Amino acid sequence: xxxxxxxxxxxxxxxxxxxxxxxxxxxxxxxxxxxxxxxxxxxxxxxxxxxxxxxxxxxxxxxxxxxxxxxxxxxxxxxxxxxxxxxxxxxxxxxxxxxxxxxxxxxxxxxxxxxxxxxxxxxxxxxxxxxxx
Numbered sequence: 001x002x003x004x005x006x007x008x009x010x011x012x013x014x015x016x017x018x019x020x021x022x023x024x025x026x027x028x029x030x031x032x033x034x035x036x037x038x039x040x041x042x043x044x045x046x047x048x049x050x051x052x053x054x055x056x057x058x059x060x061x062x063x064x065x066x067x068x069x070x071x072x073x074x075x076x077x078x079x080x081x082x083x084x085x086x087x088x089x090x091x092x093x094x095x096x097x098x099x100x101x102x103x104x105x106x107x108x109x110x111x112x113x114x115x116x117x118x119x120x121x122x123x124x125x126x127x128x129x130x131x132x133x
Contacts, residue, residue, distance in 0.1 A: 003050045004050075004068075012031070013031065013032040013050075014032070015029060015030075015031055015032060015033045015034070016034045017035045018035060018036050018037040019037075020037045021041070021053075022039070022040045023040075023041045024041060024044075024045070026044055027043070027046070027047070028046040028047070029046075030046075030048050030049040030050075030051075031049055032049045032050045033048075033049065033051050033053075034051070034053070036052070036057075036073075037055050037056075038055050038056040039056060039057045039059075040058045041059045042060045042079075043062075044062045045059055045062065045063045045065070046063075046064050046065065047059070047065045047069075048065060048066050048068075048069070049068075050068040051066075051068060051069040052071065054070070054072050056073050056074045057072065057073060057075045057077075058075075058076045058077065060077060060078050060079045061079045061080075062079050063077055063080065063081045063083075064081075064082040064083070066083045066084045066086070066087060067086070068085055068086050069083050069085075069086070069089070070087075070089070071089045072088070072090050072092075073091050074092045075089045075091065075092065075093045075095075075107075076093070076095070077089070077095045078095060078096050078098075080097050080098040081100075081101070082099075082101070084101065084102045084103035084104070084105070084119065085103045087102075087103070087105050087106075087107075088106045088107065090106070090107055090111065091109045093108070093110060093112070094111075094112045094113065095107070096113065096114055099116055099117070100116045100117070101113070101116070101117040102119035102120075102121070103119045104120040105117050105120060105121045105122070105123070106121070106122045107123045108122065108123060108124035111123050111124050111125045112125055
């Protein structure tokens with residue numbers, strides 16, 4: 001919300017790419033994107049404005065990352081993943097190929113996403129005593 005408010009007031013923000021980030025030459029980065037150390041973005045991916053890809057996150061080929069997303073450290077998105085506006089993907093989460101995560105959803109730390117996610121959803125993983133191996 002703050003980002004949008006300041007943009008409407010005429011402010012502009014820089015795109016920041018850490019020197020250790022690995023970014024394909026065939027990636028479409030909007031203005032105001034922040035790529036932190038060690039993140040990897042593969043070919044034919046687009047990343048919308050106001051998005052942060054945090055340390056060590058991986059966004060594979062053909063992904064479409066929406067406005068104002070936060071991809072936390074160590075999160076991994078396989079090929080063809082699409083996210084809506086305002087999506088948060090927590091630390092260490094994994095999203096398999098061709099998944100759509102709709103607007104305003106939260107993928108909790110360590111979650112594994114195997115199906116499309118509706119808008120404003122919260123997805124988490126947990127283990128019960130009987131799940132332990």
